[in-house]
Amino acid sequence: MSKGEMSVSIVKIPYSRGFVDLEVKDTNLLGVLESKAHHFKTEDDQETIVRKALESPISSPRLKDLAKEKNNIVIITSDHTRPVPSKITLPILLEEIRSGNPTADITILIATGFHRLTTREEMINKFGEDIVNNEKLVNHDCWDDKNLVDVGILPSGGKLILNKLAMEADLLVAEGFIEPHFFAGFSGGRKSVLPGVASGTTVLANHCSKFIASEFARTGWLEGNPIHKDMLFAAEAANLAFILNVVIDADKKVINAFAGNRVLAHETGCKFVTELASVKSIPADIVITSNGGYPLDQNIYQAVKGMTAAEATANEDAVIIIAAACNDGHGGKAFYDTFVENPTPQSIMDKILQIPMESTIPDQWESQILARVLIKHKVILVTDQCDPQLVRDMKMIHAYTLDEALKMAYEIKGQNATVTVVPDGVSVIVL
Known part of the structure; x- marks a missing residue:
């Protein structure tokens, strides 16, 4: 919905056990991709x-x-x-x-x-x-x-x-x-x-x-x-x-x-x-999403899922913003160590693709997918419940609020950058 004469849309984004409000200028906003499940009505309890x-x-x-x-x-x-x-x-x-x-x-x-x-x-x-x-x-x-x-x-x-x-x-x-x-x-x-x-x-x-x-x-x-x-x-x-x-x-x-x-x-x-859950992709310069709130946004490991929904509707070199509490930290030591011990997402991907099935290491799959996203996009992780240094260690940018993250994204992509919002990234199939 719009916010008065400011021509700003407000979208509720699941975060932890509640929601946070995202404000986006209508001149930037291309669309909001939501599962129809969120508005599905049934007569039965x-x-x-x-x-x-x-x-x-x-x-x-x-x-x-x-x-x-x-x-x-x-x-x-x-x-x-x-x-x-x-x-x-x-x-x-x-x-x-x-x-x-x-x-x-x-x-x-x-x-x-x-x-x-x-x-x-x-x-x-x-x-x-x-x-x-x-x-x-x-x-x-x-x-x-x-x-x-x-x-x-x-x-x-x-x-x-x-x-x-x-x-x-x-x-x-x-x-x-x-x-x-x-x-x-x-x-x-x-x-x-x-x-x-x-x-x-x-x-x-x-x-x-x-x-x-x-x-x-x-x-x-x-x-x-x-x-x-x-x-x-x-x-x-x-x-x-x-x-x-x-x-x-x-x-x-x-x-x-x-x-x-x-x-x-x-x-x-x-x-x-x-x-x-099927929604048509609306490619944009900035894509904002979440991991559906608690319990799915307890750690960075789980939050990778929401990032893939944003990835599916992101322009080349787009900025992805994901709101996820990550109060339980990284969610996997091997996952965290992979990002700390390697200089770039590309180096992580190169290593993982050389690992045969019988030698797969713990959390490798999550590292592989996060690396895939980070090779193509800058990711800003919005959380006020996780150590910012931990976020940075994993090759992402930290922000405390959605407003702060969106300001960063505009600085990267320009004030006229297009924006698509996927409020709940784990609930949609982006076509």
Whole structure:
């Protein structure tokens, strides 16, 4: 909307647990790219949406029927870095399972993937005290060999090593959410298994430089995506029997849910997200975005996702501004060290492209994508919750506010520079 006679547009940008206002002169602003999911209206409340999905699963019996006579049931859930509304979904999932098998032994396995373990405080924040105090929750640890089992070889040739609890389950279920993903195409579905409950060795192979560099390993793209192919194989090998995946809006509220077959329910959800999230690129000299606010903007590692949305609608040599709290710092020591130890983004890229699959190093994929962005664009990271020197160490420019960042960008590109805004960079597929 406009700000009086100043002819200034104000756009709300997700940041941490709230929003910050961005003011852009209308003479500079070319457009605002937003997912229709943020304005999607549904008559049902969140609980009803989830229940309806479970009552009418896609290409699968109901979960309560699958649970009958199963003694050892494992539910894979997302960790503290993902905005899956588990306070809503998990109680309903547990109720559905127990309605079919009241005596089932249920373990909730937190899919940390390659991330650090989720703390008890973060569990309470995500799942609620009732679930944390009364259910069996286990953090997946991708380097804990005694709790991992060798399952076979991925289509890519990498070793498939998965969490033992998941592999020993009589019934393996997963909950998650579907949004565009910057190299897996979409989140959700098979991603609960790989990288969710895979070993570090398996994640490294799947995220190798060759795959990250693939033209098919892009936002909103599944067909021909080598990373997706490995993930599908892993989910099948783990015998993932049933999924519940939701779609959320800007307020992290459930607007749709898809349950049932691990492939078909996920693909149906991806089609729904594609219809809502696809936006036409409006190339500009300055592109402003975010990583969708908490919990996705907790660190620089995660914030790279939002940068790729800006990259997709940026002119050559454009300036990218991303607002991300990054209160948890860099998000990966190897990721940080790569930028500290190498002089330029190009030198980082040159090194990474020489690394074979079997020698992939931790966080290499994030370094590769950030380097790709920085080779083409200056990036200004807006945060008042992260050490500015840390931002500079990672070859970016620091700003405390959006106003400060935009002023810097105009100094670089000129006062007449064009501007495109992508308020939530992780929610869109830029075409």
